[in-house]
Amino acid sequence: MPANESTPQRSRLSWDTWAVLAAFLAAVLIRVGVIKHIPW
Amino acid sequence: MSETFALPHVKDAQIKQANHSLQFLRVVPGVVLLAAIGYAGKLLEQNVGKYAKTHHWVFPNIEYVLWAILLGLAISNTVGVPAIFRAGVATYEFWLKVGIVLLGARFLLGDVLKLGGVSLGLVAIEIAGALAFMLFLGKVFHLKPKLTTLLAVGSAVCGVSAIIATQGAIDADEEDSSFAIAAILALGALALFTFPLIGHALHLSDHAYGLWAGLAVDNTAEASAAGALYSDAAGKLAVLAKTTRNAMIGFVVLAFAIYWAGQGQAKTVKNKAAFLWQKFPKFVLGFLLISILATYHFFTKDQVSALANLSRWAFLLTFAGVGLRTNFREMRKQGVRPFAVGAIGEVVIAAFTLALVIGAQKIWGW
Numbered sequence: 167m168p169a170n171e172s173t174p175q176r177s178r179l180s181w182d183t184w185a186v187l188a189a190f191l192a193a194v195l196i197r198v199g200v201i202k203h204i205p206w
Numbered sequence: 207m208s209e210t211f212a213l214p215h216v217k218d219a220q221i222k223q224a225n226h227s228l229q230f231l232r233v234v235p236g237v238v239l240l241a242a243i244g245y246a247g248k249l250l251e252q253n254v255g256k257y258a259k260t261h262h263w264v265f266p267n268i269e270y271v272l273w274a275i276l277l278g279l280a281i282s283n284t285v286g287v288p289a290i291f292r293a294g295v296a297t298y299e300f301w302l303k304v305g306i307v308l309l310g311a312r313f314l315l316g317d318v319l320k321l322g323g324v325s326l327g328l329v330a331i332e333i334a335g336a337l338a339f340m341l342f343l344g345k346v347f348h349l350k351p352k353l354t355t356l357l358a359v360g361s362a363v364c365g366v367s368a369i370i371a372t373q374g375a376i377d378a379d380e381e382d383s384s385f386a387i388a389a390i391l392a393l394g395a396l397a398l399f400t401f402p403l404i405g406h407a408l409h410l411s412d413h414a415y416g417l418w419a420g421l422a423v424d425n426t427a428e429a430s431a432a433g434a435l436y437s438d439a440a441g442k443l444a445v446l447a448k449t450t451r452n453a454m455i456g457f458v459v460l461a462f463a464i465y466w467a468g469q470g471q472a473k474t475v476k477n478k479a480a481f482l483w484q485k486f487p488k489f490v491l492g493f494l495l496i497s498i499l500a501t502y503h504f505f506t507k508d509q510v511s512a513l514a515n516l517s518r519w520a521f522l523l524t525f526a527g528v529g530l531r532t533n534f535r536e537m538r539k540q541g542v543r544p545f546a547v548g549a550i551g552e553v554v555i556a557a558f559t560l561a562l563v564i565g566a567q568k569i570w571g572w
Binding site: 193205 | 299300301304307311487488489491495496499504509512516519
């Protein structure tokens with residue numbers, strides 16, 4: 167990911183870690199039934 | 207009185223908060239563009255074939271992966287990507303990693319260990335061979351030693367991320383890393399079109415082709431796309447092989463960091479374990495964890511199917527991003543020699559890994 171040159175306070179987490187967290191959040195939402203079906 | 211003094215602090219905090227929100231909002235137009243191009247690719251796949259059939263035209267069946275890349279390439283190399291979209295387009299690697307983690311749901315742990323074990327053996331041979339050959343080529347072409355190191359790491363391990371990680375670790379020039387990145391990206395773009403053709407010409411199985419794409423194509427986004435262009439199964443295998451390669455990044459970067467520190471041209475690595483953890487791609491762990499959860503039936507069949515589809519959508523945004531960020535004019539500006547070294551290296555590495563995969567195919571009978 168590109169650097170956010172003008173970000174005043176950098177996040178402590180890398181984009182890599184954010185991607186993992188986002189994927190797990192989606193997995194949890196699917197697991198608990200908030201998201202039931204994703205079409206393709 | 208106190209309000210008078212507190213007000214500027216409150217304003218500062220509000221401005222900072224607003225800046226954060228604006229940073230987030232900056233990516234929205236580009237992400238929408240990625241989604242629009244990806245979806246257009248999907249619609250074109252569904253409708254162009256039907257239209258050609260209705261009108262009795264002979265037209266190849268072009269998959270959404272290729273449509274998304276071609277649409278992105280067309281925009282990037284004609285009108286260019288307007289500034290408002292750039293921050294969002296740059297998120298394509300984020301979507302790639304989300305897609306890889308979710309793809310873990312489609313792999314049972316046993317398959318990961320079996321295929322990952324085979325991949326790991328092949329990856330170790332590929333990395334050793336590629337590093338040795340690229341370092342040799344750099345000497346023959348009289349490239350600067352640190353540029354050679356960056357090209358070697360980019361070709362052997364994992365493209366752009368490896369180059370950026372190595373640049374920081376060996377104190378290389380920004381210019382060297384942009385040369386190396388341009389060469390790796392240009393060659394990755396070429397691989398998108400040549401690899402599927404070679405695979406079909408050699409009648410490679412999905413398994414063999416997927417492993418080959420994962421071993422030979424350097425950047426993760428291009429390796430995933432090159433695999434998916436062949437078939438869905440090949441795409442899965444390409445991601446697995448490439449993820450195994452990515453897992454090696456820390457060790458290779460650490461080795462070069464120690465070498466250059468020994469030459470007095472880079473900072474000494476004090477805590478090697480912390481260095482390895484810092485460079486380790488965390489999405490590999492996410493992929494493994496989702497695979498473990500799927501193996502032990504944490505998700506129902508329908509939920510696995512939903513996760514797999516979500517992974518496909520994330521990859522769709524990635525493929526659109528691959529096309530949008532590939533600008534051939536910009537790449538040409540970077541000069542011929544690094545590109546020549548990269549090109550020769552890539553052709554040799556592609557041939558070498560193809561021989562490895564065909565050998566492994568004969569041994570394991572895929």
